Amino acid sequence: MKYTVTVGGEAFEVDVSGGRIALDGKPLDAQLHTVVGTPLRQLVLTGRSVTFAMVRQEEGWTLLRAGEIWDATVVDERTRQLREMTGQSVGSGDQVVAAPMPGLVLRVEVQVGTRVKAGAGLLVLEAMKMENELRSPIAGTVTAVHVESGQRVEKGARLVEVAAPVDPCEEGR
Amino acid sequence: MPSILPSFHPSVVPCGAGSRAVKRVLIANRGEIACRIIRACHEEGIEAVAVYSEADRQSPHVRAADTAVEIGPPPAKDSYLNVDRLLGAARHSGADAVHPGYGFLAERAHFAEAVEQAGLTFIGPPAAAIRAMGEKTEARRRMAAAGIPVVPGTNDPVRDAAEASQVAREIGFPVMLKAVAGGGGKGMRRVEDSSGIASAFKAASSEAQSAFGDGAIYLEKFLECPRHVEIQVLADRFGHCVHLGERECSVQRRHQKLIEECPSPAVDIDLRIAMGKAAVQAATSVGYLGAGTVEFLLTPGGRFYFLEMNTRLQVEHPVTEMVYGVDIVREQLRIAAGESTTVPGRPMRPRGHAIECRITSEDPFNGFLPATGRIEFLRIPTGPGVRWDGGIETGNTIGLFYDPLIGKLIAWGETRDRAIRRMRRALDELVIVGLPTSQPFHRRVLDDPVFLSGDYDTDYVQRHGEKLLSTRPARETLELAAIAAAMAEHEARAAAVPIAANGPDAAGESPWLRAARLQGLR
Numbered sequence: 001m002k003y004t005v006t007v008g009g010e011a012f013e014v015d016v017s018g019g020r021i022a023l024d025g026k027p028l029d030a031q032l033h034t035v036v037g038t039p040l041r042q043l044v045l046t047g048r049s050v051t052f053a054m055v056r057q058e059e060g061w062t063l064l065r066a067g068e069i070w071d072a073t074v075v076d077e078r079t080r081q082l083r084e085m086t087g088q089s090v091g092s093g094d095q096v097v098a099a100p101m102p103g104l105v106l107r108v109e110v111q112v113g114t115r116v117k118a119g120a121g122l123l124v125l126e127a128m129k130m131e132n133e134l135r136s137p138i139a140g141t142v143t144a145v146h147v148e149s150g151q152r153v154e155k156g157a158r159l160v161e162v163a164a165p166v167d168p169c170e171e172g173r
Numbered sequence: 174m175p176s177i178l179p180s181f182h183p184s185v186v187p188c189g190a191g192s193r194a195v196k197r198v199l200i201a202n203r204g205e206i207a208c209r210i211i212r213a214c215h216e217e218g219i220e221a222v223a224v225y226s227e228a229d230r231q232s233p234h235v236r237a238a239d240t241a242v243e244i245g246p247p248p249a250k251d252s253y254l255n256v257d258r259l260l261g262a263a264r265h266s267g268a269d270a271v272h273p274g275y276g277f278l279a280e281r282a283h284f285a286e287a288v289e290q291a292g293l294t295f296i297g298p299p300a301a302a303i304r305a306m307g308e309k310t311e312a313r314r315r316m317a318a319a320g321i322p323v324v325p326g327t328n329d330p331v332r333d334a335a336e337a338s339q340v341a342r343e344i345g346f347p348v349m350l351k352a353v354a355g356g357g358g359k360g361m362r363r364v365e366d367s368s369g370i371a372s373a374f375k376a377a378s379s380e381a382q383s384a385f386g387d388g389a390i391y392l393e394k395f396l397e398c399p400r401h402v403e404i405q406v407l408a409d410r411f412g413h414c415v416h417l418g419e420r421e422c423s424v425q426r427r428h429q430k431l432i433e434e435c436p437s438p439a440v441d442i443d444l445r446i447a448m449g450k451a452a453v454q455a456a457t458s459v460g461y462l463g464a465g466t467v468e469f470l471l472t473p474g475g476r477f478y479f480l481e482m483n484t485r486l487q488v489e490h491p492v493t494e495m496v497y498g499v500d501i502v503r504e505q506l507r508i509a510a511g512e513s514t515t516v517p518g519r520p521m522r523p524r525g526h527a528i529e530c531r532i533t534s535e536d537p538f539n540g541f542l543p544a545t546g547r548i549e550f551l552r553i554p555t556g557p558g559v560r561w562d563g564g565i566e567t568g569n570t571i572g573l574f575y576d577p578l579i580g581k582l583i584a585w586g587e588t589r590d591r592a593i594r595r596m597r598r599a600l601d602e603l604v605i606v607g608l609p610t611s612q613p614f615h616r617r618v619l620d621d622p623v624f625l626s627g628d629y630d631t632d633y634v635q636r637h638g639e640k641l642l643s644t645r646p647a648r649e650t651l652e653l654a655a656i657a658a659a660m661a662e663h664e665a666r667a668a669a670v671p672i673a674a675n676g677p678d679a680a681g682e683s684p685w686l687r688a689a690r691l692q693g694l695r
Contacts, residue, residue: 001663005655008646014659023656032660039550039606043657050653053550053606054661061658066601067612068646072658100542101573119538119643127573132542155545 004080005060007072009138094164095137099157103127105147110160114142122160123147140164193294195270195510197222199263200238201284202274203253205564205580206486207234210272213502222266224259226252228574233566240266247574253277256284260291270294270509276576279485280307280356296509298408298462298484305459306482309353310391316479319458321451324470324478326393334374337392338367344394350374352381353389356481358428360384363395398630399470401425402437402477404452405493407504408461409514416449417497417516418523420466420489424618426541426634431611432618433529435492438589438627439471446520448477455482464490464505473630488531488578491562495527495585526592527585530600530615533577537614537642543577546570546608554602558585558595571608579610589627593619617641 005012015022021030033042039053053064060074075083106124110116116136125132144161147153198214199222200207211221211234223238228247235241242262245252252258254277263271271288273279273296282300289295297303306312314328325344330353331337341348341364350373352360360381362373374390382388401422408414421437422430440448452467459482466487468480490501504514535541547570553561563580565571571579584599586592600616618624623637 001666003659003662005658007654007658008651010648010651012652012655012659014656016659016663021656021660023652028656030656030660032657032664038552040552040604041657041661043653043660045653045656048653050657052654052657053604054657055549055606056661056665061661063654063657064604064606065650066616067603067605067610068616069609069613070646070651070654072654074658074662100539100544127543133540134542135539 002077004075004077005072006075007063007070094140094143095162096158097122097134097136097160097162099125099153099155099159100134101125101127102155103132103153105149105151105153105159106131107149108145108147108160110142110145112142112145116140116142116162122162125153125159134159136160136162138162138164192511193270193509195219195294195296195506197239197266197268198270198272198296198506199224199259199266199268199293200234200272200274201253201259202272202277202279203229203232203234203564203575205562205578206274206276206488208237208564209562210274210486210502211237213500213506216500217503217506219506222262222268224253224262226574228572231569233564233569242266247572249277249574253575256287260287260293263288263291263293268293270296272296272505273485275483275485275488280483282307294509296463296505298465299460302459302461303484306484307354309351309355309481310389312481313391313479315458316455319454321455321479322477324393324396324480327391330389330391331374334371337374337390338370340392341370342367344392347395349393349395350377350390351393352377352385352387353391354381354385354387356385360390361428396470396472396478398473398632400437400439400630401430401468401480402440402448402471403466403468403483403487404448405487405490405501406452406456406461406465406467407501407508407514407516408456408463408465409508410462410511411513413514413516413518414453414457414461415514415516415518416452417493417499417501417521418445419448420487420492422489423629423631424624424633425631426638430489431531431634432615433489433492434589434592435496435527436523437471444471444475444477449520451477451479455479463508464501488581489529491560491581491583492527492529495560495583496523496525497521498524525585525587526589527583528592528596529581529583530596531578531611532580532582532603532605532615533611534571534579534608535577535611536609537611538609541611543573544608544610545572548605548607550604550606552602552604554582554599556599556602558592559583559599560585579605582615593625614638614642617644 002015005014013024021028029046031044040051041054042051055062060072063070103125106126108123109121118139120136121133122136123134140162143163146158197220200210214221221238223235223241224244225235226247244258244262271293278284282303285295285300310328313323316323327340347365350362360377362377364370364373378388378390402419404419405417419437419440421434424432455467464486466483469477470480471477494501534544536544548565548567551567560583565579582599584592584596586595597619623629
């Protein structure tokens with residue numbers, strides 16, 4: 001089975017069949033061992049062994065190592081082809097920025113159509129008596145703003161939506 | 174209890190000395206520091222009483238103690254800050270002493286008084302010493318009188334913006350406006366020139382009013398590129414007041430420390446002696462007792478100025494413990510019980526180097542925003558020279574009620590370079606699944622040439638933090654992640670399909686058996 005994996009803003013094609021895999025067409029010997037009773041998985045390649053903590057998500061996996069966290073979207077070939085036909089982007093990466101905690105929206109710094117870089121401030125949320133700037137997780141264009149300044153929001157409330165550019169190379173992260 | 178000091182003669186016992194019962198200690202705190210204090214109690218053969226809020230029923234400190242008392246709902250004001258409930262818990266559990274830890278009520282003179290009035294021993298300094306150091310202008314006056322250098326500024330609150338402006342012109346811009354009742358960076362404003370002083374005064378004063386109930390503001394000259402260097406002191410009832418060298422705490426963000434080192438790369442033996450002497454003088458001048466920390470600002474030219482004294486156990490005390498071979502909490506317990514400190518009066522030599530990284534439930538990639546979640550998995554680093562002072566276990570939920578500090582990772586090495594290598598290794602071993610933490614920030618700092626050079630100051634995080642956090646992973650790392658994700662996905666789907674197709678034709682076969690067979694086939 002061929003999978004398109006998008007991680008850290010880069011896309012890889014990984015073909016998995018039995019104990020053999022191919023990364024972007026290059027064959028590799030690879031084994032993935034689960035450390036039973038833990039989220040740890042050890043990837044053993046020729047001359048290389050690395051352990052990630054891995055948690056399954058709706059469409060892919062979250063991987064952790066030395067505190068670094070990567071979200072990897074994994075889409076199989078058939079789904080990818082279907083999406084291409086219907087015009088959806090692969091592993092679209094579109095993001096909804098939600099309130100991480102209940103709070104008060106102090107300022108909204110973007111509007112629909114604003115092009116943002118990854119890490120750009122979207123709005124300022126006051127919670128726990130601290131002003132917290134919520135930033136865009138990706139580079140892209142703001143497609144929706146659901147709140148206005150002065151509004152109280154609950155944890156998990158949708159605040160701002162950012163769509164990734166169709167061509168990921170268009171705007172670097 | 175054995176002591177390396179000669180036992181005292183009763184005829185020289187100063188007023189207030191004499192042994193007190195410290196057999197059962199109530200720890201008026203939670204999290205990692207409660208666990209730390211309970212450990213020290215148990216090593217001394219002392220029973221520990223934990224208190225906990227409804228939010229902390231599952232917390233490790235509750236199980237670590239010999240007795241545990243629930244003291245109220247999650248908000249701190251109804252539990253860990255509620256003096257009546259804490260004293261009630263002490264009475265109920267038969268405790269004879271109270272250790273406040275840090276934060277919460279640790280530096281509230283009225284709490285120390287209430288504890289003593291209830292006939293219990295407060296494991297900390299006298300209320301008068303807490304009060305003298307807690308009021309910042311009072312502390313400045315006292316320190317200046319004791320001949321300790323203080324940052325140029327006012328020793329009294331300034332009345333209004335006009336007076337602040339006048340003083341600022343005299344001592345020269347930039348200046349800092351600070352809350353008299355201050356701490357933790359609240360009610361603090363930097364002012365560049367006279368045009369900004371009126372609005373800054375108003376903002377600082379109102380912030381101080383809401384944070385401390387006291388809007389009084391004083392003024393200090395703003396020092397350029399200072400380092401934050403602090404001296405650990407210990408004072409017992411026999412007139413011994415000793416210091417345990419310095420800690421370097423300049424890696425901080427918005428006045429919150431992130432990484433601490435002992436010794437400081439900027440302090441040589443002469444400076445250590447001079448700062449140590451000043452710190453001991455500071456403590457003595459307020460009649461200090463127990464463990465305390467005198468904080469200084471150190472300029473690039475090697476001049477130091479008194480900043481404030483923390484009249485309690487400090488978060489970063491472990492780095493001193495590792496380098497000086499002294500258990501500071503044990504010393505606190507001994508001193509409170511009327512015994513002498515085990516630390517000799519002559520200056521001690523630092524042995525090796527220790528670094529502490531504060532692991533907090535904050536997302537460094539999202540402006541250090543506090544994060545919440547459940548600890549799904551925790552792997553604690555071990556091995557030579559590594560220490561974990563933690564307050565969490567798998568299954569704990571991290572909420573927003575309390576401080577985001579979930580654990581401290583400490584590494585010791587023969588030299589600073591060895592300690593740094595060891596800390597990198599330990600950070601690589603640490604796994605926390607369930608919520609973002611400050612761990613990746615620390616890992617990046619430990620590879621940063623500026624940090625490695627040791628030549629950094631309190632502006633370090635502001636100047637270099639963003640760059641450090643924007644570093645992208647190597648392509649090889651992403652390749653490995655992509656392969657692992659694809660293989661895990663493939664495996665998960667293969668395992669899920671037959672179970673999902675579990676229809677009438679598959680009746681009688683246990684999904685457990687099938688899962689086991691799939692595992693075997695892999």
